[in-house]
Amino acid sequence: MRVLITGGAGFIGSHIVDRLVGNGHEVIVLDNLVSGKLSHVPSNVKVYEVDIISEEINSIFATYKPEVVIHHAAQIDVQLSLKDPMFDADVNIKGTINLLQACAKYHVRKIVYASSAAVYGTPLALPISESHPTAPISFYGISKLVPESYIRVYSALYGLEYTILRYSNVYGERQDPKGEGGVISIFADKIISNQTPTIFGDGKHTRDFIYVGDVADANLAALSLGSQQTFNISTNTSTTLLELYDTMRKVAGSDIIPAHMSERDGDIKHSRLDNGSALNELEWTPRVTLAEGLERTIHYYQDFIETEKREIYV
Template sequence: MNILVTGGAGFIGSQIVDDLLQEGHDVHILDNLSTGHMAYVNPRAVFHHGDLLDSGLAEVFAAARPEVVIHHAAQIDIQTSLANPFLDAKINILGTIALLEQCREHGVRKLIYASSAAVYGTPQYLSVDEAHPVRPLSFYGISKHTPEHYIESFALLSGMDYTILRYANVYGVRQDPKGEGGVVAIFLDKLLEGKQPIIYGDGEQTRDFIYVQDIVRANRAALNKGSRGIYNISCNEQTSVNDLLKEMCSITGSSFNPSYEAARTGDIVHSRLDNRAALNALGWSPMFTLRDGLGATFAYYQTQYD
């Protein structure tokens, strides 16, 4: 089928593109390269350099004629959202509305939307399931949740199908430690350069880490499953930041010697997402353990520093 991937030159999107091409689909990519990289763009895909709010978005849809749109183009950094909420809302909310309008105009069958655990805010209970109250702490959480409502409304008006995937903390190959990278990429960058990793807070805060290839598999499953549903994509496991770094030190042969700094605004203390709904509706469950995922990530980054 014809598939358009927004953010298809980025960390997650580019690996979804690779997988879709491997499965025999025709893939178009829309990316403004603000955080994506041409080096990640599969040459078998058709690349469109542009922005969701560009006047040329309709031309991209006309060229791609997508049956399915997988939407990963976003502003993804919590601290950026707090410093510049207007930019955050412009990209994540208005950009998604512009995309939805084109989906409606061009008769797209289905939209798969990359949402975030940040929509839940401070958990009232663990594991957090999809029925948990939505009370985001950061502007980023708000700007990822708001499009969910627009997607639901557009679907009712146009008949378009959708699946919303709320990701836990994604890590893995191609994540950029120099930009808005997650903690795994940042820690690996420090360890490989022989520098001291920084932990914000006491390091006992926990996260649910999921390897990028499990995210790729969830998007593949959502092509034809999970109709009009919202699903957590996670490992349903808690790992403290201290334990994460200790595991990474073990894999890389480094000593555990972090620098501790004040906790950051907008960060929750504990997180673990219940993934049973995704298992039931998508037939999906994570395949990578944390150690396996970290090992694969380390092997990739090691080649970048050789």
């Protein structure tokens, strides 16, 4: 199958590329390389350094003629969305529309869209099912929700199949703690660098953490299953930030105590996504436990930092 993946040199996208290549698919990557890295992509995969907002994507679609588009290119920083909502909307909303136009024009069969738990806003009850009202409390959440509506309308108008995947908190290897990193990559970087991590609030906020490899598997399942449906991709398990940090500290052998700061605007106190629909319809299940995933992630950053040190002194 010919698959075009946007953001394919990034954290989640590059893991999906690995899975696609490993399963014999023909893959092409669109990535502006602002946060993505060529080193994350197998050398035999063609990477176009282009922004999804650019008209240049049309020539790539015309040449490559993808059967499926997996769309991960996005602005994903909640705090940045609050500071610069215009940029957030340009990338996440207008960029997706530009991509959908190309999908319609060049007769793409299906688009798989990476959405977010942020579309739900403050939960009315836990776990959150796909039928839960969508009421984002950040501009980022809005900018991930609006493209879902565009995708459904493009589907109705042009016969474009789609699967929308709403992720809980994704973590794992290759997540950049210095850029748009999640809490786990930031904690790992601080612990390994012997610096004090910061927890915003009392640390009793809960999140549903899912390992990046399991997210990649969900995207592969969506190539052929779950058409015209929306799924939560999660573990359906709550973990407090204090519990998370304590586990990571023990894995790394650290005794550093985190600092606490005031809660941030746009942060939800509790989040846990019901993944039952994905289990049934996508025939998918998360396989990596949090303990196992954290161990893999910590060891990845330990090796990464050691490699950086060696390169400095060579």
